[in-house]
Amino acid sequence: MNLETILSKYAQKAVKSLYGVECDTFEFQVTRKEFEGDITLVVFPLLKYIKDNPVAIGQKIGDYFVDNADVVKGYNVIKGFLNIEIHNSYYLDGFNKIKDDQQFGISSKNKGQKAVMVEYASPNTNKPLHLGHIRNVLLGYSVAQILKASGKKVYKTQVINDRGIHICKSMLAWQKFGNGETPQTTGLKGDKLVGNYYVAFDKEYKHQINELISKGKSEEEAKKQAPIILEAQQMLLDWEAGNPEVLELWNKMNTWVYDGFDVTYKNIGVDFDCNYYESNTYLLGKDVVEDGLSKGVFYKKPDNSVWIDLTDEGLDEKLVLRSDGTSVYITQDIGTAIQRVNDYPDVNGMVYTVGNEQDYHFKVLFLILKKLGYSWAENLYHLSYGMVDLPSGKMKSREGTVVDADDLIADMSRTAAEISEELGKLEGYSETEKQELYKTIGLGALKYFILKVDPKKRILFDPRESIDFQGNTGPFIQYTYARVQSILRKSNIEPGGTIDLDYVLLDKEKELIKLLFYFPEVVQNAAENYSPALIANYTYDLVKEFNSFYQSIPILAADTDAQKDFRVQLSRAVAYAIKNAFAMLGIVVPDRM
RNA sequence: GGCUCCAUAGUUCAAGGGAUAGAACAAAAGUUUCCUAAACUUUAGAUCCAGGUUCGAGUCCUGGUGGAGCUACCA
Numbered sequence: 001m002n003l004e005t006i007l008s009k010y011a012q013k014a015v016k017s018l019y020g021v022e023c024d025t026f027e028f029q030v031t032r033k034e035f036e037g038d039i040t041l042v043v044f045p046l047l048k049y050i051k052d053n054p055v056a057i058g059q060k061i062g063d064y065f066v067d068n069a070d071v072v073k074g075y076n077v078i079k080g081f082l083n084i085e086i087h088n089s090y091y092l093d094g095f096n097k098i099k100d101d102q103q104f105g106i107s108s109k110n111k112g113q114k115a116v117m118v119e120y121a122s123p124n125t126n127k128p129l130h131l132g133h134i135r136n137v138l139l140g141y142s143v144a145q146i147l148k149a150s151g152k153k154v155y156k157t158q159v160i161n162d163r164g165i166h167i168c169k170s171m172l173a174w175q176k177f178g179n180g181e182t183p184q185t186t187g188l189k190g191d192k193l194v195g196n197y198y199v200a201f202d203k204e205y206k207h208q209i210n211e212l213i214s215k216g217k218s219e220e221e222a223k224k225q226a227p228i229i230l231e232a233q234q235m236l237l238d239w240e241a242g243n244p245e246v247l248e249l250w251n252k253m254n255t256w257v258y259d260g261f262d263v264t265y266k267n268i269g270v271d272f273d274c275n276y277y278e279s280n281t282y283l284l285g286k287d288v289v290e291d292g293l294s295k296g297v298f299y300k301k302p303d304n305s306v307w308i309d310l311t312d313e314g315l316d317e318k319l320v321l322r323s324d325g326t327s328v329y330i331t332q333d334i335g336t337a338i339q340r341v342n343d344y345p346d347v348n349g350m351v352y353t354v355g356n357e358q359d360y361h362f363k364v365l366f367l368i369l370k371k372l373g374y375s376w377a378e379n380l381y382h383l384s385y386g387m388v389d390l391p392s393g394k395m396k397s398r399e400g401t402v403v404d405a406d407d408l409i410a411d412m413s414r415t416a417a418e419i420s421e422e423l424g425k426l427e428g429y430s431e432t433e434k435q436e437l438y439k440t441i442g443l444g445a446l447k448y449f450i451l452k453v454d455p456k457k458r459i460l461f462d463p464r465e466s467i468d469f470q471g472n473t474g475p476f477i478q479y480t481y482a483r484v485q486s487i488l489r490k491s492n493i494e495p496g497g498t499i500d501l502d503y504v505l506l507d508k509e510k511e512l513i514k515l516l517f518y519f520p521e522v523v524q525n526a527a528e529n530y531s532p533a534l535i536a537n538y539t540y541d542l543v544k545e546f547n548s549f550y551q552s553i554p555i556l557a558a559d560t561d562a563q564k565d566f567r568v569q570l571s572r573a574v575a576y577a578i579k580n581a582f583a584m585l586g587i588v589v590p591d592r593m
Numbered sequence: 594g595g596c597u598c599c600a601u602a603g604u605u606c607a608a609g610g611g612a613u614a615g616a617a618c619a620a621a622a623g624u625u626u627c628c629u630a631a632a633c634u635u636u637a638g639a640u641c642c643a644g645g646u647u648c649g650a651g652u653c654c655u656g657g658u659g660g661a662g663c664u665a666c667c668a
Contacts (some may be wrong), residue, residue: 032612042611044648054648080648081612124668164668278668305666314596322666329668359597360663386599387661394661425629441631453606457599458661465604470631471617472606479631487628525609537607540616551624551633571628593631 002517003039003086004028006071011041014064021049030514036076037083038514044080054080089501091513098516099573100495105519105580107151114348115153116379117340118144121265121272122354124161125257126170126198128191129264130395131388131403131461132355135450138586139385140353141270142451142532145584147351150527155273155344159336162254163279168235170194171249172228173201183256189263189406190256204228267409269443269586274343276336282327284335288372289321297371308368318364333365334372341376349379351530356384356456383530386458388450403463412442412467419469426592437590441475444587448474451585452536472540474587477578480543481589483550484575491556493568503566508549512570515542519577523584532585539581546574 008026015021027045031037041061043054050057055077062075062082074085098104120140123129129137141156148154174181174197183190205228212222223229238246265271289306292298298306298320306321320331327335341347352362362382369377387394388403395402417438420426426434449467453459469475505513519538526534555571558564579589 027611029609029611034613040612044611047648079612161668166668282668303666316596316664319666324666326666328666332668355662356598357662363597384598389661419631423629423631425631449605457606460605462605465618468605468618473617473631475631476617479629483629483632490628529609533607537616540607544616547632548634550628551630554628556628592629 002521003071003090007039007041007065007069007084010065010069010072011061013068014061015046015050018060018064019050019052023049031083035078035081035083036085038086038510039084041082041084042080043077043082058082088503088505088510091505091510091517092499092501092503094517095513095570095573096498099499099569102576103580104516104573104576105523106149107520107523109151113153115155115344115346116147116349116351117155117157117344117347118147118351118353119157119159120144120353120383121158121270122161123158123261124166125191125254126166126194128189128195129261129405131405131408132395134268134405134408134446135385135388135459136353136355137265137268137270138447138450139383139455139532140351141586142535142584143351143353143383143530145586146523146526146530146532146535149523149580149584152527153346155347156271157274157276157340158272159276159278159281160258161278163239163282165232165236166198167250167254168232168239169201169205170198171246171253172232172235173197173204174253175249176204176228183259189260190258191260191264192406194253194257194260201228201232264405267406269588276340278332281336281339282332284327284339285331285333286321286325286327286335288334288338289327289331292368292372295372297368308364308371310364310367313367315360315364315367318368320368330361330365330368333361334368337365337369337380338374341374348376349381350376351381351383353383353385356386358382359384381530383455385455388459388461391460391462403461408446409439409443412446413438414442415466415469416441416445416475420593429592437593440588440590441469441478441593444474444478444582444589445469446474447585447587448477448536451532452540454533455531475593477539477543477582478587478589479593480547480550481575481578481582482591482593484546484571484578485591487555487568487571488575491564491568493565495569495572497565497569499566499569500562503562506553508545508553509567509570511545512542512549512574515545516573516577519581526584535581535584539578539585542574542577542581546571 007028011026012024015023023046027042029040029042031040043058046057047054058077058080062077062084065072065075065084071086071090072084073087076083118140121133121137123133144154144156177200178197181193183193186193205226208226208228209222212225213219217225235246239250289298293300293306298308300306303323305319305323307317307319309317311317318330319328321327337350340350354362359382366377366380369380390401392401420438420441429437445467450459522534522538526532553567555567556564558567582589
């Protein structure tokens with residue numbers, strides 16, 4: 001039971017006995033540093049029920065606390081704020097309960113109940129992954145970890161967009177200009193190779209358009225009549241018809257791309273429990289539409305196209321089946337959602353990590369699924385995030401301003417290596433260990449940089465300024481962790497034992513314990529809000545407090561054995577929290593750096 | 594046109610309707626015979642505008658301004 005809950009109970013009794021008022025919700029906040037006290041009851045909200053002045057109310061409740069609540073040592077009232085001082089023994093007792101818990105902050109309470117499926121990445125197979133995908137993947141993966149840590153069962157998944165005209169473009173260009181090139185013959189990553197042909201297609205397409213325009217065609221006509229686009233369209237038809245040659249090429253090139261993606265995912269440190277391929281799912285959903293039609297959820301227009309009317313919900317009419325009976329994007333998404341629940345019957349909710357340009361699409365999708373009457377449709381969440389922009393604006397592949405995922409990761413490692421080598425603290429590390437560490441630090445910087453920002457907001461990424469390794473950054477937090485590990489190596493104080501409840505706590509020590517107590521709540525909060533940023537911010541606060549403690553208070557050289565013991569154990573508990581919090585962000589913490 | 598999201602120090606980010614709006618980077622100054630200076634300690638600096646609700650508004654509401662996005666029988 002946390003402090004707020006305990007104090008709420010006393011507060012409830014207090015207002016009952018003092019004023020005869022029934023009230024069960026109270027507003028607490030952490031006492032500001034400039035005031036005496038540990039936790040503060042805000043009195044103002046009580047004015048609705050109690051006719052008295054705020055200071056008097058505060059004092060009376062404060063007196064009641066001191067007389068009745070064991071944990072309360074004293075209080076002061078400033079304006080409408082009742083600042084409550086808590087006995088050190090409360091903190092020490094609580095600390096004894098958590099200090100050896102390596103899983104601290106990770107809840108296991110809801111295990112075995114309903115699961116949630118988290119979708120992220122969702123790449124196209126015609127282009128390599130870029131910085132935008134990195135934000136997507138990091139967010140999705142992190143939210144999955146946070147949900148797990150909050151006690152939920154989670155499946156991680158992606159939808160791979162492996163069909164359509166865009167894939168045919170790369171295939172066609174490879175056929176025409178590829179001379180049989182493969183990742184093996186060129187040494188290129190498969191996704192990069194295929195991406196190059198996508199660009200090659202575009203180049204040729206533009207060339208043909210210009211030629212046609214010079215022959216007197218309008219731009220519109222030229223775009224439709226360029227031979228290469230006609231060929232691509234034919235290829236798509238062949239693909240849909242099951243032409244074996246086209247399918248073989250499609251398979252071959254997609255395999256290259258998947259191999260390339262696997263390398264990138266592994267580099268980033270993310271994975272999936274299952275994959276859905278659009279080539280398997282694009283036909284799904286049609287039966288559901290038929291069914292919904294009979295239920296009156298959808299309606300048919302004279303040309304046989306099927307629609308849903310969402311004007312009552314403030315949205316538009318939306319097409320769900322074309323007049324020729326083929327499905328559209330949303331039809332497929334309806335089908336995929338249902339398929340997932342069929343495949344994983346314990347799934348009772350889904351999180352879609354998709355950019356905010358699709359806010360409208362997901363609003364519609366969720367509404368449709370609700371109208372179709374699926375119980376799990378209540379638990380769908382669009383984890384919508386802002387674009388990653390460059391100082392010049394949007395990333396555009398045609399202008400070559402895309403920040404490639406692999407390149408960026410390599411860059412980050414390189415920067416980490418430069419800084420590390422300059423500092424020269426890695427005596428005794430082998431070259432492999434060093435490289436591993438540089439990657440850990442580089443990735444830590446990148447991931448923290450992206451995840452500390454509220455998902456909704458767009459991120460500005462300036463490739464020239466790169467990403468900091470100092471201040472409010474991943475490496476700063478990793479560094480603190482490494483420092484603690486160093487202390488633990490040097491001390492021979494093992495986990496276990498109990499801290500004496502009479503131990504005299506210094507302010508900075510108490511602050512750290514308070515922050516630790518707050519961690520499980522932060523995890524729940526982050527899970528409810530699907531927000532890795534909350535975890536990142538919390539970790540930063542904790543680490544900042546620890547560094548201040550570390551700097552001003554001797555640990556191994558403490559005056560007494562009791563102090564040394566306590567401070568080492570406190571440091572270890574902080575390290576557990578850092579490690580677990582960072583794991584929720586998908587960031588690894590090093591033992592040295 | 595309609596709808597959605599965003600707007601906080603020079604810059605990048607914080608702030609569950611609560612006290613004097615926090616950090617970091619950049620700027621200025623200091624701290625290594627001491628547990629890792631990727632650190633710590635100081636200084637200076639901000640809520641887009643106008644109304645409203647509230648005991649209390651960066652936060653909620655209305656209207657502006659500026660930016661982004663959506664508004665396809667594409668995915």
